Amino acid sequence: MAEPMLFTPATLRDTVLKNRVVVAPMHQYAAQRGFATDWHLMNAGRYAAGGAGLVIMESTKVERRGCGTLGDLGLWDDAFIPGLARCVAFIRAHAAVPGIQLGHSGRKARRFRPWEGGGPLERTPEIDDWDDWELVAPSALAAPESDPLPRALSRDEIPALVERFGQAARRAHEAGFEVLEIHGAHGYLVHEFLSPFSNRRNDDYGGTDLNRMRFCVEIVEAVRAHWPANKPLFLRLSVEDDAGWGPVESVELAKLVRPKGVDVIDCSSGGMRGAPVVGAGPIGYGYQVPYAARIKREAGIATMAVGLIVHADQAEGVLQRGEADLIALARELLYNPNWPMDAAQKLGADPRFALVPPPQAYWLEKRARQVRDLTPSTYRERSDA
Numbered sequence: 001m002a003e004p005m006l007f008t009p010a011t012l013r014d015t016v017l018k019n020r021v022v023v024a025p026m027h028q029y030a031a032q033r034g035f036a037t038d039w040h041l042m043n044a045g046r047y048a049a050g051g052a053g054l055v056i057m058e059s060t061k062v063e064r065r066g067c068g069t070l071g072d073l074g075l076w077d078d079a080f081i082p083g084l085a086r087c088v089a090f091i092r093a094h095a096a097v098p099g100i101q102l103g104h105s106g107r108k109a110r111r112f113r114p115w116e117g118g119g120p121l122e123r124t125p126e127i128d129d130w131d132d133w134e135l136v137a138p139s140a141l142a143a144p145e146s147d148p149l150p151r152a153l154s155r156d157e158i159p160a161l162v163e164r165f166g167q168a169a170r171r172a173h174e175a176g177f178e179v180l181e182i183h184g185a186h187g188y189l190v191h192e193f194l195s196p197f198s199n200r201r202n203d204d205y206g207g208t209d210l211n212r213m214r215f216c217v218e219i220v221e222a223v224r225a226h227w228p229a230n231k232p233l234f235l236r237l238s239v240e241d242d243a244g245w246g247p248v249e250s251v252e253l254a255k256l257v258r259p260k261g262v263d264v265i266d267c268s269s270g271g272m273r274g275a276p277v278v279g280a281g282p283i284g285y286g287y288q289v290p291y292a293a294r295i296k297r298e299a300g301i302a303t304m305a306v307g308l309i310v311h312a313d314q315a316e317g318v319l320q321r322g323e324a325d326l327i328a329l330a331r332e333l334l335y336n337p338n339w340p341m342d343a344a345q346k347l348g349a350d351p352r353f354a355l356v357p358p359p360q361a362y363w364l365e366k367r368a369r370q371v372r373d374l375t376p377s378t379y380r381e382r383s384d385a
């Protein structure tokens with residue numbers, strides 16, 4: 001049988017992913033004053049040990065103001081590098097490629113964690129740097145309207161903020177990450193500049209599509225200036241935000257950033273109107289795959305599909321049909337961190353269980369040899385077993 005595409009390597013610049021399964025960035029809400037903890041090591045580690053080709057650590061903030069919650073990871077100071085380097089070393093030790101996402105929450109900063117309700121935080125003595133944790137945005141608009149009003153960034157402040165992305169990219173490189181993703185989606189700062197819903201500026205960062213793209217394009221340039229040319233760069237977009245930014249604009253932006261060194265567009269959606277992107281109502285399997293297909297086709301750039309990709313054959317189909325180059329999973333990996341290993345079994349791609357560390361592979365292979373047609377799942381006992 002031909003090797004399933006999901007388990008063929010992908011080469012991006014000098015980086016080779018051993019397969020096309022990517023751990024989508026997922027906030028852990030577990031940092032302590034921005035520093036990575038043992039939780040981050042364990043969490044990134046279990047995905048790497050589960051067989052993923054690329055593990056992208058969560059949206060890590062380029063400045064203090066950009067933190068969404070009290071538990072966000074930081075990369076606005078060199079002091080954060082060693083804690084992240086520890087995670088990098090562990091991911092690498094399990095033959096996965098370490099990646100990280102750079103973000104800034106903009107007007108969606110300073111909130112409770114999702115399971116605490118996700119609403120705006122209130123000033124308490126425990127938050128001793130409250131005044132530094134300011135909500136900033138392209139325009140002084142709250143969404144939803146009951147939220148605290150952000151302060152519109154002045155024209156003069158923007159270059160320094162752009163450079164913070166550049167400096168965070170340098171630190172990510174120093175920590176040893178091999179893939180970097182700029183978070184331009186989900187209603188956070190970069191997306192707030194892109195969308196006419198949140199950007200009402202009348203200077204050269206607002207108004208026309210091109211002006212609204214300027215902040216993002218400058219961030220790509222600043223990041224590329226500090227991120228080595230041999231390392232791949234991804235950009236995550238809300239390809240459709242239901243608020244005035246859509247696939248046409250996303251294709252235009254992808255075409256603009258491709259020659260500036262973006263290798264992959266990570267195609268997400270939503271997040272602009274207050275609803276969290278993963279809670280956007282009734283959505284079906286692979287609901288964002290059409291965005292990845294369209295950007296790939298119309299902008300001529302590699303894409304990553306994400307969003308309710310759950311089954312091995314579903315992921316394989318997306319690749320076979322040429323709709324995307326990489327498959328990212330988030331919640332399904334919360335359910336099963338060994339998904340890559342499991343998917344490889346279901347597609348018949350890894351008879352030696354080589355995707356997982358030898359102490360696991362040894363026993364799983366032995367069991368597979370002992371019991372023919374074993375169904376490796378908690379579901380369905382075979383009636384003839």
Ligand SMILES: Cc1cc2nc3c(=O)[nH]c(=O)nc-3n(C[C@H](O)[C@H](O)[C@H](O)COP(=O)(O)O)c2cc1C
Binds near residue numbers: 236
């Ligand atoms: C716990 C959790 C944390 C997330 N954190 C981030 C994040 O840091 N950056 C980001 O771009 N998306 C984040 N997302 C969105 C996911 O990357 C992904 O796009 C979304 O969950 C849809 O994919 P899925 O259906 O496979 O979960 C998060 C999702 C979850 C469930």
